[in-house]
Amino acid sequence: MAEHVYKKIEIVGSSPNGMEEAVHNALSRASKTIRNMRWFEVTETRGYIDEGKIEHWQVTLKIGFTLEE
Amino acid sequence: MAEHVYKKIEIVGSSPNGMEEAVHNALSRASKTIRNMRWFEVTETRGYIDEGKIEHWQVTLKIGFTLEE
Amino acid sequence: MAEHVYKKIEIVGSSPNGMEEAVHNALSRASKTIRNMRWFEVTETRGYIDEGKIEHWQVTLKIGFTLEE
Amino acid sequence: MAEHVYKKIEIVGSSPNGMEEAVHNALSRASKTIRNMRWFEVTETRGYIDEGKIEHWQVTLKIGFTLEE
Amino acid sequence: MAEHVYKKIEIVGSSPNGMEEAVHNALSRASKTIRNMRWFEVTETRGYIDEGKIEHWQVTLKIGFTLEE
Amino acid sequence: MAEHVYKKIEIVGSSPNGMEEAVHNALSRASKTIRNMRWFEVTETRGYIDEGKIEHWQVTLKIGFTLEE
Amino acid sequence: MAEHVYKKIEIVGSSPNGMEEAVHNALSRASKTIRNMRWFEVTETRGYIDEGKIEHWQVTLKIGFTLEE
Amino acid sequence: MAEHVYKKIEIVGSSPNGMEEAVHNALSRASKTIRNMRWFEVTETRGYIDEGKIEHWQVTLKIGFTLEE
Amino acid sequence: MAEHVYKKIEIVGSSPNGMEEAVHNALSRASKTIRNMRWFEVTETRGYIDEGKIEHWQVTLKIGFTLEE
Amino acid sequence: MAEHVYKKIEIVGSSPNGMEEAVHNALSRASKTIRNMRWFEVTETRGYIDEGKIEHWQVTLKIGFTLEE
Amino acid sequence: MAEHVYKKIEIVGSSPNGMEEAVHNALSRASKTIRNMRWFEVTETRGYIDEGKIEHWQVTLKIGFTLEE
Amino acid sequence: MAEHVYKKIEIVGSSPNGMEEAVHNALSRASKTIRNMRWFEVTETRGYIDEGKIEHWQVTLKIGFTLEE
Numbered sequence: 031m032a033e034h035v036y037k038k039i040e041i042v043g044s045s046p047n048g049m050e051e052a053v054h055n056a057l058s059r060a061s062k063t064i065r066n067m068r069w070f071e072v073t074e075t076r077g078y079i080d081e082g083k084i085e086h087w088q089v090t091l092k093i094g095f096t097l098e099e
Numbered sequence: 100m101a102e103h104v105y106k107k108i109e110i111v112g113s114s115p116n117g118m119e120e121a122v123h124n125a126l127s128r129a130s131k132t133i134r135n136m137r138w139f140e141v142t143e144t145r146g147y148i149d150e151g152k153i154e155h156w157q158v159t160l161k162i163g164f165t166l167e168e
Numbered sequence: 169m170a171e172h173v174y175k176k177i178e179i180v181g182s183s184p185n186g187m188e189e190a191v192h193n194a195l196s197r198a199s200k201t202i203r204n205m206r207w208f209e210v211t212e213t214r215g216y217i218d219e220g221k222i223e224h225w226q227v228t229l230k231i232g233f234t235l236e237e
Numbered sequence: 238m239a240e241h242v243y244k245k246i247e248i249v250g251s252s253p254n255g256m257e258e259a260v261h262n263a264l265s266r267a268s269k270t271i272r273n274m275r276w277f278e279v280t281e282t283r284g285y286i287d288e289g290k291i292e293h294w295q296v297t298l299k300i301g302f303t304l305e306e
Numbered sequence: 307m308a309e310h311v312y313k314k315i316e317i318v319g320s321s322p323n324g325m326e327e328a329v330h331n332a333l334s335r336a337s338k339t340i341r342n343m344r345w346f347e348v349t350e351t352r353g354y355i356d357e358g359k360i361e362h363w364q365v366t367l368k369i370g371f372t373l374e375e
Numbered sequence: 376m377a378e379h380v381y382k383k384i385e386i387v388g389s390s391p392n393g394m395e396e397a398v399h400n401a402l403s404r405a406s407k408t409i410r411n412m413r414w415f416e417v418t419e420t421r422g423y424i425d426e427g428k429i430e431h432w433q434v435t436l437k438i439g440f441t442l443e444e
Numbered sequence: 445m446a447e448h449v450y451k452k453i454e455i456v457g458s459s460p461n462g463m464e465e466a467v468h469n470a471l472s473r474a475s476k477t478i479r480n481m482r483w484f485e486v487t488e489t490r491g492y493i494d495e496g497k498i499e500h501w502q503v504t505l506k507i508g509f510t511l512e513e
Numbered sequence: 514m515a516e517h518v519y520k521k522i523e524i525v526g527s528s529p530n531g532m533e534e535a536v537h538n539a540l541s542r543a544s545k546t547i548r549n550m551r552w553f554e555v556t557e558t559r560g561y562i563d564e565g566k567i568e569h570w571q572v573t574l575k576i577g578f579t580l581e582e
Numbered sequence: 583m584a585e586h587v588y589k590k591i592e593i594v595g596s597s598p599n600g601m602e603e604a605v606h607n608a609l610s611r612a613s614k615t616i617r618n619m620r621w622f623e624v625t626e627t628r629g630y631i632d633e634g635k636i637e638h639w640q641v642t643l644k645i646g647f648t649l650e651e
Numbered sequence: 652m653a654e655h656v657y658k659k660i661e662i663v664g665s666s667p668n669g670m671e672e673a674v675h676n677a678l679s680r681a682s683k684t685i686r687n688m689r690w691f692e693v694t695e696t697r698g699y700i701d702e703g704k705i706e707h708w709q710v711t712l713k714i715g716f717t718l719e720e
Numbered sequence: 721m722a723e724h725v726y727k728k729i730e731i732v733g734s735s736p737n738g739m740e741e742a743v744h745n746a747l748s749r750a751s752k753t754i755r756n757m758r759w760f761e762v763t764e765t766r767g768y769i770d771e772g773k774i775e776h777w778q779v780t781l782k783i784g785f786t787l788e789e
Numbered sequence: 790m791a792e793h794v795y796k797k798i799e800i801v802g803s804s805p806n807g808m809e810e811a812v813h814n815a816l817s818r819a820s821k822t823i824r825n826m827r828w829f830e831v832t833e834t835r836g837y838i839d840e841g842k843i844e845h846w847q848v849t850l851k852i853g854f855t856l857e858e
Contacts (some may be wrong), residue, residue, distance in 0.1 A: 035542040036525040037161075038573070042381040042439060048119050050255050052283075054291070059380040059442055061289030070291075072282040075141040077122075079162075082130030084123070090383070093286075094525060097542055104197040105180040107228070111312040111370060117257050128311040128373055144279040146260075148300075151268030153261070153277075159314070163180060166197055172373060173335040176366070186395050188600050191629075192636070199634035202336040208636075210627040212419040215398075217438075220406030222399070222415075231631075235335055242473040243456040245504070249715060258477055266656040266718055267701040297659070301456060320753040324740050326462050329491075330498070337496030346498075348489040353743075355783075358751030358758075360744070369493075387519040387577060393602050404518040404580055420624040422605075424645075427613030429606070429622075435521070449680040450663040452711070458778070464738050467767075475772030482773040484774075507769075508663060511680055531671050533807050536836075537843070544841030553843075555834040558693040560674075562714075565682030567675070567691075576838075587818040588801040590849070594726040594784060611725040611787055642728070646801065649818055669809050696831040698812075700852075703820035705813070705829075732795040732853060749856055780797070781834040 036068065036094045044086045049075055052089040066096040105137065105163045118144055121158040132154045135165040174206065174232045182224045187213055190227040204234040243275065243301045251293045256282055259296040273303040312344065312370045320362045325351055328365040342372040381413065381439045389431045394420055397434040411441040450482065450508045458500045463489055466503040480510040517579045519551065527569045532558055535572040549579040588620065588646045596638045601627055604641040618648040657689065657715045665707045670696055671712040687717040726758065726784045734776045739765055742779040756786040795827065795853045803845045808834055811848040825855040 043056025053070070061067060074090035122139070129138060138168025143159035181194025191208070199205060212228035250263025260277070268274060281297035319332025329346070337343060350366035388401025398415070406412060419435035457470025467484070474483060488504035526539025536553070544550060557573035595608025605622070613619060626642035664677025674691070682688060695711035733746025743760070751757060764780035802815025812829070820826060833849035 033529075033538060033569075034527050035539055038523040038525065040383040040437070041442075042383065043380050046378075055378060056380055057153060057286065057289065057291065067286040067289060069285050070283060078138050079126065079136040082126065082136060084126065086378075091522070097524075102184075102193060102224075103182050104194055107178040107180065109314040109368070110373075111314065113310050124309060125311055145277060147276050148264065151264065151274060153264065160290040161178070162327075166179075168330075171322075171331060171362075172320050173332055176316040176318065181410065194632065195634065195636065205631040205634060207630050208628060215414060216414050217412040220402065220412060222402065230316070235317075240460075240469060240500075241458050242470055247457065247659040247713070248718075249659065251655050253654075262654060263656055280508040293654075299454070304455075322447040333493065333496065333498065343496060346490060352760060352768060354759050355747065355757040358747065360747065370456050379600040385521040385575070386580075387521065389517050389626060391516075400516060400520055423621050424609065427609065427619060429609065431516075447667075447676060448665050449677055452661040452663065471769065471774065472774065481769040481772060483765060483768050493657075506661070511662075540838065540841065540843065550838040550841060552837050553835060559691060561690050562678065562688040565678065565688060567678065585805075585814060585845075586803050587815055590801065591801040592728040592782070593787075594728065596724050600725075607723060608725055638723075644799070649800075697829060699815065699828050700826040703816065703826060705816065721858050730797040730851070731856075732797065736792075745792060746794055776792075 035097045037097055038092045038094045039064075040073070040090060040092050042088055042090045044088050046084070046086045049087050049089055052087045053091060056089065056091050057093070060093055064093070066098070067093055068096060069094045085099050100154045104166045106166055107161045107163045108133075109142070109159060109161050111157055113157050115153070115155045118156050120157055121156045122160060125158065125160050125164070129162055133162070133164050135167070136162055137165060138163045173235045175235055176230045176232045177202075178211070178228060178230050180226055180228045182226050184222070184224045187225050187227055190225045191229060193232070194227065194229050198231055202231070202233050204236070205231055206234060207232045245299045245301045245305055246271075247280070247297060247299050249295055249297045251295050253258045253291075253293045254293050256296055259294045260298060262299070263296065263298050267300055271300070271302050274300055275303060276301045281282070311373045313373055314368045314370045315340075316349070316368050318364055318366045320364050322360075322362045324343060325363050325365055328363045329367060332365065332367050333369070336369055340369070340371050342374070343369055344372060345370045380442045382400050382418045382442055383437045384409075385418070385435060385437050387433055387435045389433050391429070391431045392426045396435055397432045398436060401434065401436050403436070405438055409440050411440070411443070412438055413441060449511045451511055452506045452508045453478075454487070454504060454506050456502055456504045458502050460498075460500045463501050463503055466501045467505060470503065470505050471507070474507055478507070478509050480512070481507055482510060483508045518544045518580045519557060520580055521575045521577045522547075523556070523569055523573060523575050525573045529567070529570050532570050532572055535570045539572065539574050540576070543576055547576070547578050548578055549581070551579060552577045587649045589649055590644045590646045591616075592625070592642060592644050594640055596640050596641045598636070598638045601639050601641055604639045605643060608641065608643050609645070612645055616645070616647050618650070619645055620648060621646045656718045658718055659713045659715045660685075661694070661711060661713050663709055663711045665709050667705070667707045670708050670710055673708045674712060677712050678709065678714070681714055685714070685716050686712055687719070689717060690715045725787045727787055728782045728784045729754075730763070730780060730782050732778055732780045734778050736774070736776045739777050739779055742777045745782060746779065746781050747783070752784055754783070754785050756788070757783055758786060759784045794856045796856055797851045797853045798823075799832070799849060799851050801847055801849045803847050805843070805845045807847050808848055811846045812850060815848065815850050816852070819852055823854050825854070825857070826852055827855060828853045 040054035043052040071092045077087045112121040112122035140161045148158040175204040183189035208229045215225045238244045250259040252258035284294045310343035319328040347368045353363045388397040390396035416437045422432045457466040459465035485506045489500045522536045526535040543577035554575045595604040597603035622643045629639045664673040666672035692713045696707045733742040735741035760781045767777045802811040804810035830851045836846045
């Protein structure tokens with residue numbers, strides 16, 4: 031494992047229901063085109079407000095995945 | 100929309116139950132005096148501990164709202 | 169002047185034409201309700217894109233103004 | 238209270254179920270050896286992914302506690 | 307206390323005599339219009355120089371205060 | 376819109392004429408291969424100097440675009 | 445000296461009288477259990493307010509000390 | 514050269530032998546699919562430990578490369 | 583070129599007309615005493631306000647130049 | 652592994668010979684009293700100079716280790 | 721004043737007696753060779769410890785001064 | 790030593806062979822004109838790439854040296 035090379039991409043997930051679901055939605059979408067995702071790092075948490083209530087949360091992630099040889 | 104001007108204020112919400120409820124409490128209180136809130140950004144997440152358990156979460160937000168013409 | 173006290177507020181200005189005009193728009197709107205503005209600091213420059221072109225720039229400023237005695 | 242001295246330590250908690258549970262697990266483990274914990278600050282939120290899903294969340298906290306005289 | 311909501315504002319205090327007096331001057335002015343101030347955080351320390359000597363110190367604070375229900 | 380997922384990429388644009396044109400050049404090039412660009416964030420502004428004059432400006436942007444379902 | 449190993453810990457000192465006394469109080473308490481303290485770095489300066497006046501200052505330090513062989 | 518547009522990607526290289534070899538491994542893998550790499554910036558240096566010794570170093574790089582017209 | 587050594591200095595340029603002219607003014611003044619300037623990095627953008635309008639922009643740059651052998 | 656709790660400590664290693672040896676020296680000393688070290692993060696690289704040459708490198712690390720149940 | 725150009729230098733002052741005196745010592749020494757100093761910004765506050773007490777404070781400043789035409 | 794005043798300058802060293810040699814080259818060049826260099830701090834590590842290989846490393850240092858009375 032010591033010679034692995036990873037790529038990190040930055041994805042923003044959204045959800046009306048909360049921060050964790052926004053992360054799940056981001057990973058779920060990313061997994062359609064990326065294999066071998068290994069970890070994520072939350073870099074930003076924000077949200078949009080409508081009529082004084084949260085319309086949706088928006089969480090920015092860096093996702094690391096293994097580059098195949 | 101391209102000429103809108105927004106103001107950002109910094110609010111700290113608290114909740115004994117979790118981070119997301121602390122955000123909701125902050126927005127709920129802010130909506131009493133501010134109209135046209137548009138977005139929030141989480142800038143700090145912390146909490147207070149009593150007898151080894153979380154007494155309350157405390158989340159700092161920046162809230163952006165439209166300044167009326 | 170050595171005993172002055174200032175307040176800093178955070179304002180976001182927009183413009184379809186550029187970063188500097190977004191700053192001017194923010195200051196122009198702020199000057200309607202704030203007297204004695206003394207300086208600004210740009211903290212964030214961003215923009216929104218439509219059809220591959222910049223729809224508007226959005227610049228976040230901190231504005232410092234003198235609190236009257 | 239004005240003369241209290243506190244120490245801050247850095248702990249990483251994990252949970253398969255979410256960010257808040259990871260914080261609870263960190264505090265629960267820390268409370269086994271530390272008395273008088275007073276507050277925590279979240280400094281990093283990340284997680285590990287297996288087969289496209291979150292295997293566990295990992296949250297880094299600074300925990301402040303009172304140093305007894 | 308767990309459901310309290312706080313607002314944070316940013317104030318710059320000045321003093322010819324030192325950093326701590328600049329903080330006192332900022333709080334003294336702020337207390338004229340704000341009730342229930344609870345804490346401050348120093349975010350910037352600077353000063354102006356005249357003829358090679360400090361003319362006045364200038365300290366930027368964030369001040370947190372309780373928003374009444 | 377609340378369930379949208381976005382990707383952010385980092386692009387550096389250049390221009391001999393100024394910062395804003397460097398942003399336009401970056402977006403113009405990016406739009407050749409990316410659809411649905413929504414926003415950009417300026418993260419770095421620099422430039423190269425030749426014979427004491429600016430040869431070209433160089434602006435680093437993060438660009439966010441919608442990932443299609 | 446070139447092979448020395450140091451440990452850094454984070455301590456928060458308090459004082460009703462000022463920032464420097466808060467640092468002294470932190471070091472005084474730390475010296476009860478730590479030998480060979482070599483340097484400190486101030487990482488945060490804040491304070492608590494009561495009735496519009498500073499109740500106590502609170503200064504966070506990192507303290508470096510030599511680990512004995 | 515003044516009108517060039519670059520893309521920056523984030524890659525993590527590993528090596529059991531040291532930081533510089535981890536950078537070389539990252540670049541070597543990236544060069545398989547990217548042409549015209551021009552510069553890199555080290556953003557994070559870390560490593561994994563096994564039995565008290567470094568199992569491998571892990572270095573995160575941003576790599577800039579020219580986007581062809 | 584691989585063995586070049588550069589020095590970086592920090593200069594603040596001003597202009598009543600805009601950010602880019604403030605950069606030009608900084609470089610123009612620096613070129614009177616420094617040869618071989620190679621690049622600049624904008625680190626801070628601010629301005630002073632008079633009667634609600636920008637009196638002058640103020641841009642802080644780091645300027646890199648080659649140290650001759 | 653998903654429920655593991657880790658502690659992070661901050662250690663400064665030194666070496667006359669280079670950055671990597673400074674890291675090795677830090678880990679070697681830490682391993683005398685800490686079991687189950689898992690990873691490190693380099694947070695600062697500096698050095699001391701004598702007669703124009705590096706007397707020793709000094710590297711600050713955060714070291715993460717598993718807290719046993 | 722709108723066309724002034726300033727240079728900023730970084731100076732570290734020391735004092736056995738406190739932070740403010742360390743700033744005064746830095747400015748006093750700088751004023752021997754620099755004319756037209758206008759402002760300073762504190763960027764780092766630290767100190768050295770001997771026998772559990774502060775041997776001297778050490779404060780890092782950026783000092784801005786007007787470059788003459 | 791408690792009353793010493795230091796100046797910090799920023800130098801960028803290069804080397805085709807590695808990060809540590811880039812630091813040595815920077816110090817070697819600086820020592821031609823600066824006496825009494827005491828410490829350095831690495832603030833940036835980057836490099837330039839040619840044909841998929843590192844052409845040279847480039848390391849930015851702050852160097853502190855004693856200002857003579």
